Amino acid sequence: MDIKTAEFTLSAPRVSMCPNDTKPEYAFIGRSNVGKSSLINMLSRNKKLAKTSSTPGKTLLINHFLINREWYLVDLPGYGYAKRSKTEVAKLDQMIRGYILEREQLVNVFVLVDIRLEPQKIDLEFINWLGLSSIPFAIIFTKADKLSEGKVKASVDAYVRKMLETWEEMPPYFVTSSEKARGRDEVLDYIDQINKS
Ligand code: GTP
């Protein structure tokens, strides 16, 4: 599958203000600065589609991008940014979890994790919450260009081991780099398979 058109639809502060449409949606979640918006731009081959920044906390709303006029990529705010007030953290948490639990069109969540870090408690907790909430998800390792191939493999192996401490099987996962467009075909094929099922 390839992406022929990618159009920004709207930014919503809560799930009730998301597009009035029933097309399938694929959402991207993870810690602030992990590379969610960059990945959406890489997949759509449009560096200006989603706003990115080297400073964490760039995306603050639920952003819908219509792909091939058939399905949506959804960019969410990140979690776990230390320099936020308690009220702000609670507001964003409510926005993210409300969208994930209530949006019926949401068919899959991609949880992004930075491949350079050992498994982080905040991500593992979020993944467990998705599992408990019966939300289908896959894991995307980001920024693979920042490690050698040997370290990429070691990092993925460590993550799989950690996941298997609590999960019976490893969910689908992808190694990506938005800089190098690595993992693009694999992620798009995965989406395509779900769209056709
Ligand atoms: P928030 O919206 O703040 O939650 O962040 P985000 O997860 O959307 O991250 P964003 O895409 O804005 O990227 C954060 C920083 O990481 C930017 O400086 C990107 O250029 C950089 N970055 C993202 N993906 C990659 C990648 O694959 N490789 C490298 N080297 N840098 C990346």
Ligand code: MG
């Ligand atoms: Mg972002």
